[in-house]
Amino acid sequence: MPATDTLPRSVRVGYGSGSVATGAFGTVPGLMLLPYLTDSLGIAAILAGFIVFVPKAWDVVLNPIAGRISDRTVDARGPRRPWLLRAGVALAVAFALLFAAPDMATGLEALWVLVAFLACATAYAFFQVPYVAMPAEMTSSYDERTRLMTWRVAILAFTIMLAGATAPAIRDAVGGRDGYRVMGLVMALIIAIGTIGAYVGTRRAPVAAPQPGAGSLRDQLRIVAEARDFRWLLTCFVIQALATGCMLAGVDYLASDVLGKDGAATILFVCFVGPALLLTPAWSAIGTRVGKKRGYVASSVILACGALLAVTAQSAPIGLVYLAVVLVGVGYAGCQVFPMAMLPDAAAVDARRTGSNRAGVYTGVWTAGETLGLALGPAAFALVLAIGGYESSTDGDVAQPDSALTAITLGFSILPAVLIIASLWWLRRYSLDAPSVDGTADEIVSA
Template sequence: MAALGTSTRLGYSLGSFVTGAFGTVPGLLLLPYLTDTMAVPAAAAGAIVLLPKAWDVLFNPIAGRISDAGLARRGTRLRSIVTGGLVLAVCFAAMFAHPGFGSVAADAAYVVVVFFACATAFAFFQVPFNALPAELTEGYHERTRLTSWRIAVLALAILVSGAVAPAIASAGGGVAGYRLMGVFVGVLIVGGTIGVYLGIRRAPRGRLLQPSPTWRALWVTMRVWRSFRWLLAVYFVQALGVATLLAGVSYAARHVLGDADLRSLLFAGFVGPALLVMPVWDRLGRTGGKLAGFRVASVVFAVALAGLAFAQALPLAVVFCLVALAGVGYAGIQVFPLAILPDLISAEETRTGATRAGVTAGVWTAAETLGLALGPGLFGLVLGAGGYVSSVDASAAQPDSAVTAIALGFSALPAVLILAGIPLLRRSVLEGETRRVEDAA
């Protein structure tokens, strides 16, 4: 099968600026935005971060079904992608606009409502975006190549949004800084959306199948699709670990390392290695197998995080070395599941004779969203258990118990969650992929 053109690969991959920005920045900044500019109690702030994304867990499969129906009617998923991306950009800027209604409850309610709008718009972008690799090409190796491009751009997007957004928020000072940051991220999202549209509007399409006629048929598919369920479980647990880590970066920089300005450097040190080691993980997957590579990446990530539990006592240079090592493992746990997923979808579509890409992407995105949402909420509970003092003054002194809670919530807890994915990596995850490799050979 002919390879996709460079413009198609790049255009599709630019959508990672949308997924990377929205998947990263709220996890990094929304919790401190609530606790340190609105004085929302930590436990309540954690719930605010969780609830709108919990809505996505229910809505994403529906968005997938809507996307499949739109594909059958129009032969493309672009309308949903463009509309979702542009609406998300506007709502994201509004979420950090801080209207100042005069009470903590009113300001917090405003954030909840706008975050719900963001989550819904993001579903209409991300679900069809995740479905595209299974449709743009049927080539096994070409899908791996497309995924590698996507993850490389995703690393760049996370680096830009995750490092620059906190710097803008800090430089602007308080509410003004968060407002400016929201506009900056909104512009990134618009750019990524336009990039996807320009890149794939004339791209070839694979088989265009009709969607399943009933939800019952889809439920039966998910119930018997063992390889997808195992892969989904791993992805969810590890997404929870990553989100818990990201939620703790700002707090760890300020209260564990003693310098709030280090949060951008910490984030850059974590994501930056992904740009360099992506070819290494790709080579390991081709030679040793994706399952082995997935396990190695998980162990590397978890070991580095466990070392960060002692960050307060370690030299800063050692801390950054551990952060970089964690970034190497993070790159691996991003590459392997997304490289396997399109092949599992194709195998299931061949078995059923109906399109599964949209609804599968919806379920996948729901699990990812739930993991990313639970992470900050879980970290918020850790802060509350440690006696963290919420205040309108981010420099407020914290008790030793809160500092200890931050250190463990930023390191040991995510390490346990990353390692928890390893027992779920069953051989059945690769059953569909193995058949595709044999067919390709």
């Protein structure tokens, strides 16, 4: 079916349900895997950071390849949808195994986690890249892409809250390594539900048939790299993903070691995602009124301010820390809505200019960058822990030195805030606007 300007609500919701899978996988390993390695398997922080980083780095290489493969897929169900089902089911199975390492020597346990996480990362690449490529082919409208992303980000925010709040609660309720195993099974089920929802929900989505550009993958990657607006947007988003990865990795440590309050991790996640659930439509409306770029800048500044306020975690009342995380959540909602709505704009401009649809390659490069940022975040936080002298254990019951508590606080607050503000230097160069993206005014100069 040809792409249309307006999509029915059922298609918006169906497409958005894929964020149940991406939200669960994007949240839980970033939140739970580093503590699992350092405080349950007794692996040193620097090695744990390496284990978390390597599979994500593999995705950086794999994502553009997955995009090119999906661009060239011929299937009666469409080029993208078959990958949602195949890769989504594989991701759910691999995720169930990730936290299910049997009792073995520490080195073998570390190897188990590394191999299982590599399997998760591979499956995720072939789910996420086709999934993110779909909006550019589902509608030709600049504003409709924003509405489509509003549903996606709202469902993503709900999933982050559900997964981020319940994963630590399940682990703590069951206790020990069995708690991690049960938590992994529950999250795998959530991933499977999101996969099936996206596959079924997009069965009636209008999708323009891809017309992949000629040339090798290297040739197409070079063409994508020459799209200046896409390059500026991607650089900003990757740096912000790095900042988000730092904060996500630090939640459990901040809750248990700095705040020292039972259930604080769950409360922090509710504070973080609750505002996103409420304010995602508001950010969408702001973007329609003032433009996506201005909305993105405003939400980034709010996120950075919240992160800076969290530096008081060691001495301020706990309520102030929760308030800081609420502020982070307000900004985070916009920092998801706007770049995700701006990405298909860049892909659509390229398709109109060249006559070739490289949406898969664009989104492959995009998700590779996002994956790299989210991988570097926990790795950077683990490095901060190591510098601060964090003590690993097999039961999580170790009194940390003051230097480690300071490292946790700075890694959760100052480091992310600096990264967010720095990212705006690249965003300021982005120049796509609504009239030119829709093709109703002058051509995009930078394309």
